[in-house]
Amino acid sequence: xxxxxxxxxxxxxxxxxxxxxxxxxxxxxxxxxxxxxxxxxxxxxxxxxxxxxxxxxxxxxxxxxxxxxxxxxxxxxxxxxxxxxxxxxxxxxxxxxxxxxxxxxxxxxxxxxxxxxxxxxxxxxxxxxxxxxxxxxxxxxxxxxxxxxxxxxxxxxxxxxxxxxxxxxxxxxxxxxxxxxxxxxxxxxxxxxxxxxxxxxxxxxxxxxxxxxxxxxxxxxxxxxxxxxxxxxxxxxxxxxxxxxxxxxxxxxxxxxxxxxxxxxxxxxxxxxxxxxxxxxxxxxxxxxxxxxxxxxxxxxxxxxxxxxxxxxxxxxxxxxxxxxxxxxxxxxxxxxxxxxxxxxxxxxxxxxxxxxxxxxxxxxxxxxxxxxxxxxxxxxxxxxxxxxxxxxxxxxxxxxxxxxxxxxxxxxxxxxxxxxxxxxxxxxxxxxxxxxxxxxxxxxxxxxxxxxxxxxxxxxxxxxx
Numbered sequence: 001x002x003x004x005x006x007x008x009x010x011x012x013x014x015x016x017x018x019x020x021x022x023x024x025x026x027x028x029x030x031x032x033x034x035x036x037x038x039x040x041x042x043x044x045x046x047x048x049x050x051x052x053x054x055x056x057x058x059x060x061x062x063x064x065x066x067x068x069x070x071x072x073x074x075x076x077x078x079x080x081x082x083x084x085x086x087x088x089x090x091x092x093x094x095x096x097x098x099x100x101x102x103x104x105x106x107x108x109x110x111x112x113x114x115x116x117x118x119x120x121x122x123x124x125x126x127x128x129x130x131x132x133x134x135x136x137x138x139x140x141x142x143x144x145x146x147x148x149x150x151x152x153x154x155x156x157x158x159x160x161x162x163x164x165x166x167x168x169x170x171x172x173x174x175x176x177x178x179x180x181x182x183x184x185x186x187x188x189x190x191x192x193x194x195x196x197x198x199x200x201x202x203x204x205x206x207x208x209x210x211x212x213x214x215x216x217x218x219x220x221x222x223x224x225x226x227x228x229x230x231x232x233x234x235x236x237x238x239x240x241x242x243x244x245x246x247x248x249x250x251x252x253x254x255x256x257x258x259x260x261x262x263x264x265x266x267x268x269x270x271x272x273x274x275x276x277x278x279x280x281x282x283x284x285x286x287x288x289x290x291x292x293x294x295x296x297x298x299x300x301x302x303x304x305x306x307x308x309x310x311x312x313x314x315x316x317x318x319x320x321x322x323x324x325x326x327x328x329x330x331x332x333x334x335x336x337x338x339x340x341x342x343x344x345x346x347x348x349x350x351x352x353x354x355x356x357x358x359x360x361x362x363x364x365x366x367x368x369x370x371x372x373x374x375x376x377x378x379x380x381x382x383x384x385x386x387x388x389x390x391x392x393x394x395x396x397x398x399x400x401x402x403x404x405x406x407x408x409x410x411x412x413x414x415x416x417x418x419x420x421x422x423x424x425x426x427x428x429x430x431x432x433x434x435x436x437x438x439x440x441x442x443x444x445x446x447x448x449x450x451x452x453x454x455x456x457x458x459x460x461x462x463x464x465x466x
Contacts, residue, residue, distance in 0.1 A: 019062055021329050026052075032339055058328030065321035120293040126208065127168045127291055134175035138187075141178055148184045155191055163268035164204040164280040165195045165211070166287060173198070173211030180219030186253035193260040194218055196267040201232060204271050204280040222252050234263045 134152060138144035156170035173194050174187055181187050198206045198214045220228045224245040226236050236244070236259060243255045271277040308315065 019059075032336065052332070058325050058332065061321050061325040061328060065318060065325065069318060117293075120290040123168075123287055123290040124295050127171070130168050130171040130175060130208070134171050134178065137175045137178045138184065142182055142184050142187075144184050152184070152188065152191075155188060159192050159195050159268065160284060162272060163195055163199070164272050164277045164284070165198060165206045165268055166284045168287075168291075169198075169206055169208045169211040170195060172208045173215045176212045176215030177218050179215075180222050181249065181253075183249050183253075186222075186249050189250075189253045189257050190218055192268070193257045196264050197232075197234075197260050199267045199271050200264040204274075204276050218256070221256060222249070229259075234259060 135149050138149055152174055156167050160167040174191050178187050194214050198210055202210045217228050226241050226244055240255055240259055244252055272281055
C-alpha cells in the first residue's frame with residue numbers, strides 16, 4: 001500500500017530576533033548609565049543593574065536555544081531520510097487520486113490542505129473503528145476468523161454499491177447485530193434487509209448511529225421481541241411470530257428477512273434511483289474517495305505524531321528556552337521603563353530649580369546668536385561694499401592687482417574682526433551676568449522649595465542692585 005510521508009523542516013527564526021532585542025536593550029542600558037553619569041547621579045540606577053542581570057541571563061538562554069536547535073536538526077535529518085523513501089509512493093498516490101477524479105467525471109474536487117486531509121483521516125478512522133469492532137464481536141460471538149470477517153466486509157461493500165447506505169454504516173450495523181447472533185450466516189442473511197429497513201425509517205441519509213439502532217432492533221426481534229418492529233410499522237402473521245419465538249437462529253433470520261421484504265420491499269435499492277438517492281450515492285462515493293486517500297495519508301500522520309512524541313523532550317526544551325528568554329528580555333525592558341519613569345519624575349519634581357538654569361543657558365545662547373547676527377550683518381555689508389568696489393573697478397578698467405590687494409585687505413579685516421569678537425570681554429561679561437542671574441534664580445527656587453515660601457528672585461536682584 002502506498003503512503004505519503006511528511007518531512008520536518010526545523011527552522012530557527014526566533015534566536016536572531018531575540019538576540020537583536022537583547023542587543024537593543026543593552027544599548028538602552030548603556031545610554032541610561034551614560035545619562036546617569038552626565039547628570040551627576042540624579043536618579044536610582046538599581047533597576048538598570050537588575051535589567052543588565054536579566055539581560056545576561058536572557059543572552060545565555062538564547063545561546064542555549066541555538067545549541068539545542070542544532071542538536072534537534074540532527075534528529076530532523078535522520079527522520080527526513082526516511083521521509084524521502086516514501087516519495088515515489090506519494091507520486092503514485094497523486095496519480096491514483098487524479099484517476100479517481102477523472103473517472104467520477106470531475107464531480108469531486110480534491111483539494112489539498114489541512115481541512116481536507118483531516119476529513120480524509122476522519123473517514124478512514126471511522127471505517128477502521130467499525131471494522132475493528134466487527135472483527136472482535138464476530139470473533140467473540142461466532143468464533144469467526146479472518147475469512148468470515150472479510151466476507152462480511154465484502155457484503156457491506158456490495159450492498160453499499162447498489163443502495164444509498166454507506167459501507168461504514170453497514171459495517172456498524174453488522175457488528176451491532178452480531179452481538180445477538182451465534183452464526184455468521186444469520187447476520188449475512190439479514191444485513192441487506194437491515195439496510196432496507198433503515199432507509200424506510202430514516203430516508204436516504206442513513207448514519208452510522210441509525211444502523212447501530214437497526215442492529216439493536218434486529219437483535220431484539222431475534223430474541224422474540226417482535227413488538228420492537230411492530231412499533232416501526234412492521235406487521236407479523238401469527239405463524240411468523242411463532243417462528244420468531246421458537247425457531248432456530250437460521251430459521252428466525254430467514255423469517256425476519258422475509259417479513260421485512262414483505263413490508264418494505266427492496267427500499268435501499270429503490271431509493272438509490274430517485275434524485276435524492278443519486279445525490280446520496282454520490283456523497284457516499286465521495287466519502288469512499290476520502291477514505292481511500294485517508295488510508296494513504298494516515299501512515300504519514302502516524303509517523304509525524306510518533307516523531308513528535310519521540311522528540312518531545314527536545315521540543316519542550318526549545319519551547320521552555322524561548323519562554324525563559326522572552327521573560328528575561330521583558331524584565332530588562334521593564335527595568336529600563338522604570339528607570340526612565342524615575343528620570344521623568346525627577347525633572348517634574350525639581351522643575352522649579354532646573355528651569356532657571358535652563359532659561360539662563362537659553363538666554364546666553366540667544367545673546368550669543370545675537371552677536372553672531374550682528375557680525376554676519378557687518379560681514380554682509382562689508383561683502384556688499386567689496387562687490388560695489390569690484391564693479392567700479394571693472395567699469396573704470398582698473399587693474400586686477402589692485403582688486404586682489406583690496407580683497408586681501410578685506411579678508412584680513414574680517415579675520416581681525418572675528419578675533420576681536422572672540423577676545424571681546426563684553427561677550428564674556430554678558431554671559432557671566434546671565435550665569436549670576438540664573439544662579440540667583442536657582443538659589444531662590446531652592447530656598448522657596450525647602451521653606452515652602454514664594455520669594456521673588458527678581459525682587460532679590462533689584463534689592464541687591466539698590
